[in-house]
Amino acid sequence: MSPTTSGLITPRTRPGRRALRRAVAAALAAGLVALTAACGVTRGDESHDIDMWIPNSPGGGYDQTGRAAVGVLDREDITGGDIQVTNILGAGGSVAMSRLMGEEGNDRLLMTLGLGVVGSTYSFGVDARPHDATPIAQLIEEQEGVLVPADSPFRTIDDLVAAWQADPGSVVVGGGSSPGGPDHLFPMQLAKAVGIDPKQVRYVSYDGGGPLTSALLGQKIQVGFSGLAEFEGQVAAGELRVLAVSGDERLTEEVLADVPTLTESGIDLVFTNWRGVVAPPGISDARRAELIDYLTRMHDSPEWQQALTDNGWTDAFTTGDEFAQFLVDQDERVSTTLKELDLL
Numbered sequence: 001m002s003p004t005t006s007g008l009i010t011p012r013t014r015p016g017r018r019a020l021r022r023a024v025a026a027a028l029a030a031g032l033v034a035l036t037a038a039c040g041v042t043r044g045d046e047s048h049d050i051d052m053w054i055p056n057s058p059g060g061g062y063d064q065t066g067r068a069a070v071g072v073l074d075r076e077d078i079t080g081g082d083i084q085v086t087n088i089l090g091a092g093g094s095v096a097m098s099r100l101m102g103e104e105g106n107d108r109l110l111m112t113l114g115l116g117v118v119g120s121t122y123s124f125g126v127d128a129r130p131h132d133a134t135p136i137a138q139l140i141e142e143q144e145g146v147l148v149p150a151d152s153p154f155r156t157i158d159d160l161v162a163a164w165q166a167d168p169g170s171v172v173v174g175g176g177s178s179p180g181g182p183d184h185l186f187p188m189q190l191a192k193a194v195g196i197d198p199k200q201v202r203y204v205s206y207d208g209g210g211p212l213t214s215a216l217l218g219q220k221i222q223v224g225f226s227g228l229a230e231f232e233g234q235v236a237a238g239e240l241r242v243l244a245v246s247g248d249e250r251l252t253e254e255v256l257a258d259v260p261t262l263t264e265s266g267i268d269l270v271f272t273n274w275r276g277v278v279a280p281p282g283i284s285d286a287r288r289a290e291l292i293d294y295l296t297r298m299h300d301s302p303e304w305q306q307a308l309t310d311n312g313w314t315d316a317f318t319t320g321d322e323f324a325q326f327l328v329d330q331d332e333r334v335s336t337t338l339k340e341l342d343l344l
Helices: 017-030 061-075 091-101 115-123 157-166 182-193 209-217 229-236 285-299 302-311 320-340
Strands: 034-039 050-054 083-087 109-114 134-149 172-175 202-205 223-227 240-245 272-279 314-319
Touching: 050 061, 050 091, 061 083, 061 109, 061 115, 061 134, 061 229, 061 272, 061 285, 061 302, 091 109, 091 115, 109 115, 115 182, 115 272, 115 320, 134 157, 134 182, 134 209, 134 229, 134 285, 134 320, 157 240, 172 182, 172 209, 182 202, 182 223, 182 320, 209 223, 209 229, 209 240, 223 229, 229 240, 272 285, 272 320, 285 314, 302 314, 314 320
Parallel strands: 050 083, 050 109, 172 202, 172 223
Antiparallel strands: 034 083, 109 272, 134 223, 134 240, 134 272, 134 314
């Protein structure tokens, strides 16, 4: 689905392009790699057959998807070897994307990515683009949710919309992705759908679900927009509430089953995020086909189908040329939006 609207971070939260590029350059120069964890049985010489890079912190959406995939690959012994998972932090995933492009020809490397990484390469001034890597497979789609603290005066999505329409500047919203990422695009599309100029939206970007949760609970923002798998614990504990979800249908998880969709609430908007896997550029066609086969066998396993259900993910499995075109389309989706907002 391609968005038909655009969004903006407010001047007080929008970092300058030069500062962003300096930050990314510093992160790259420092080799910002953290929190490496091995999955599977590691041989005595610590060798392994595949590296899986995760472009954000442990517990985030990319991390959940990547580790679920690696868990199935490992337990089903699909690759016939060991798999090591490494979280690479920095600049909304653009640090990891830049490093991946520097690994040209490395056919033992994979990386999870999604709409947020596409957006981060633009917002942080990085030339590397996901469609320049070797496409392997799209794995899932995921709904987003509208989150508020438990004591928020917004009891329903209608309450939020009414306050937002009355005074757009009075409602500060946040998301766990950079401009152009899903948590940024979603509130901008929602604003437009309810008659608010997206350029009036006060959006604050946070680096993942953890900081976004802290901002909500600390009342730094009134509303959060994000995928919900990272927040089920806080929702179940009564710390956060979900006003609405963005997909075609309600989610099936018990803690979220009573949350209405936007369309149920009379708002004409459906929005989904996605996640997939790429390899560095320059690997052989034969190795690309082998990696696609690994993930196809993983996808077809009962264990992966159960992971989809457990996490509330929608199966969106595509591979090869179809996924390659999808990445091109997603790049255009983001770049068009950011150009409309004079963010490029």
